[in-house]
Amino acid sequence: MILLILGLALLALVLRDVFQTVVVPRGKASNFRIAPVLVRNVFWPSFRYAASRTKSPVWKVELLGLFAPFVLMMLLTVWIGLLICAFGLISFALSREYSPALDSLSTAIYVSGSSVLTLGSAEYVNKSAKVRFLMLAAAFTGMVVTASVVSLFFALIGSIHRREVLVSVTTNVAGSPPSGIAILETYCSVNGRKSLSSFYQDWHCWCADVFETHKAYPILPYFRSNDPLTSWLTALGATLDSASLLLSVDRDVDCFAAQLTYHFGCRLVNELAQNWHLVKTQLPELDHDQFHNLYVRLQAAGYCVDREDTARENFALLRREYLPALRALCEYIAVPPTPMASDYRLRLPTLANSA
Numbered sequence: 001m002i003l004l005i006l007g008l009a010l011l012a013l014v015l016r017d018v019f020q021t022v023v024v025p026r027g028k029a030s031n032f033r034i035a036p037v038l039v040r041n042v043f044w045p046s047f048r049y050a051a052s053r054t055k056s057p058v059w060k061v062e063l064l065g066l067f068a069p070f071v072l073m074m075l076l077t078v079w080i081g082l083l084i085c086a087f088g089l090i091s092f093a094l095s096r097e098y099s100p101a102l103d104s105l106s107t108a109i110y111v112s113g114s115s116v117l118t119l120g121s122a123e124y125v126n127k128s129a130k131v132r133f134l135m136l137a138a139a140f141t142g143m144v145v146t147a148s149v150v151s152l153f154f155a156l157i158g159s160i161h162r163r164e165v166l167v168s169v170t171t172n173v174a175g176s177p178p179s180g181i182a183i184l185e186t187y188c189s190v191n192g193r194k195s196l197s198s199f200y201q202d203w204h205c206w207c208a209d210v211f212e213t214h215k216a217y218p219i220l221p222y223f224r225s226n227d228p229l230t231s232w233l234t235a236l237g238a239t240l241d242s243a244s245l246l247l248s249v250d251r252d253v254d255c256f257a258a259q260l261t262y263h264f265g266c267r268l269v270n271e272l273a274q275n276w277h278l279v280k281t282q283l284p285e286l287d288h289d290q291f292h293n294l295y296v297r298l299q300a301a302g303y304c305v306d307r308e309d310t311a312r313e314n315f316a317l318l319r320r321e322y323l324p325a326l327r328a329l330c331e332y333i334a335v336p337p338t339p340m341a342s343d344y345r346l347r348l349p350t351l352a353n354s355a
Contacts, residue, residue, distance in 0.1 A: 007089030013083045015141070021075075022148040027275075033081070035075055039219065040276070043071050050333060061228045064334055072156075076149045080116060087112035087138045097131045115345070116142035118132065152217075159213040160223050166206045167225055167235040173199075175344030176229045177336050180241025181294050182344040188301040188344065196246070200257035203239050206263040214272065221272065221333060229336055233269075237326050237338030240265045248314035249298055250305040266322040273325040278323035278332055286316040290340060317351040 017034040047067045054060040088109035095102035102108045115138035116118055126132050174182035187196050211233070213219045225231050243262040246255060273280060291312045298304050304311070332336045 001093070003089045004093035007086045010082060010089065010230065011086035011141075012340070014079055014086060018079055018145055018148060018281065022152045033080065036218065038075070038078065038175055039071055039222075043067070044222070052336065057228070061224075063181050065224045068219055068224075070167065071222070072149065072153065078146055079149075083138070083141060083145065084109060084113040084116050085302065086139075087116060087134065090134060094128075094131060094134065097128045109237060112138055114344055115139050115193075118137055118142060156217060156220060156223070157280050159209075159217070159220055161205070163210055163213075163220075164225055166251065167230065167232050168204055169202075170235045170238060171227060171230050174238055174242075176227050177234050177342070178238035179339045179342040179344070180215070180238050180243075180245050181341050183238060183242040183304060184245060184295060184347045185297060185301050186344075188303070197255055199255045200239075200243065200255065200261045204257055204261045207236075207261065211264070211268050213272070215275065218275070218298060221329075224335070229337035231330075231333070233326065233330050233333065234336050235340050236265060237319055237323075237330075240322050241338060244296065244299060244315055245317035246297070246303065246305070248318060249295070249311045262318070269322050269325040271355050273328050276329075276332065278325070278328040280328050283323055283327065286312060286319070288312065291315065294341060 008284055020033065021035045040118070045069065047064065047070075050061045051063050054063060076338060088111070090106065091112050092102055092105050092108035095108065098111070102111065115135045120138050170178050170183070173186050174180075183199075184196075187199070242260060243258040243265075247262065291326075292308065295308045297306060297309060306314070327337060
């Protein structure tokens with residue numbers, strides 16, 4: 001009787017974990033969950049330690065890039081293994097219902113494994129309706145879990161592609177790694193300041209998409225960008241820096257999309273850091289000389305309206321809302337932080353003039 005109860009409890013635990021991870025994902029529901037514990041407490045610390053011991057930057061990036069696909073395969077393996085154990089305990093509790101009777105727990109696990117993996121075993125024949133139902137349930141459960149994980153692969157791939165498109169656009173605009181000042185200078189240099197509204201509108205929609213998908217599927221943030229110098233967090237930080245600079249040097253700027261992107265971006269990074277229970281360390285005050293260089297460049301680009309001391313105070317206030325959480329996320333996922341400034345310029349080849 002005890003084995004039967006243990007088997008049913010383990011089966012319920014596994015099915016609940018699969019259901020909340022794949023079918024109806026809920027990022028915050030981590031109590032009595034298998035997947036969050038394995039990812040955060042077992043697999044990721046091991047990969048981070050191995051990457052920190054790797055001297056080659058190329059191999060370090062490759063190792064960290066393998067983490068998310070590896071975790072998905074391991075989760076499927078763990079779920080199937082636990083299902084086999086659960087049905088094995090139930091089968092051993094009903095050992096007399098088989099012909100010949102199951103003489104050990106290992107034999108019961110072998111029989112249940114054959115059912116879960118839909119291989120079948122001709123050595124042991126069921127003698128009752130209860131065992132027939134158990135074997136059918138094991139086979140059905142194994143197929144459903146495997147099919148669910150395969151469908152999860154396609155859902156994750158679609159989310160990653162949508163996320164990385166705008167990241168690639170931003171690196172084309174502001175270099176790799178991108179910076180906020182480079183975004184503003186690039187748009188101004190091609191007389192495209194009016195296009196900033198469209199740029200921030202795209203990022204506002206991007207934040208909404210990432211907010212929904214990355215909270216629902218906590219494995220998504222671990223998928224890395226192809227560029228080793230840039231990640232989706234690096235690009236998001238550059239966009240938030242550019243919006244903060246724009247709003248701090250000109251409080252009356254007519255760019256509502258920049259305000260929307262700023263607010264949603266702050267909410268995104270803070271909630272992700274909260275979900276992972278990351279400690280947001282207090283950052284040093286903004287360096288006056290560093291901001292002066294930014295202000296001079298913005299002034300040359302034609303953005304500045306407010307005085308420098310007012311703009312510096314506003315910029316520090318705006319960055320304080322997102323930078324601690326963003327730095328904590330970058331450190332935890334081991335991706336490059338967003339630089340304050342860069343010398344990137346979007347240049348075209350010199351074109352010939354018509355006669």
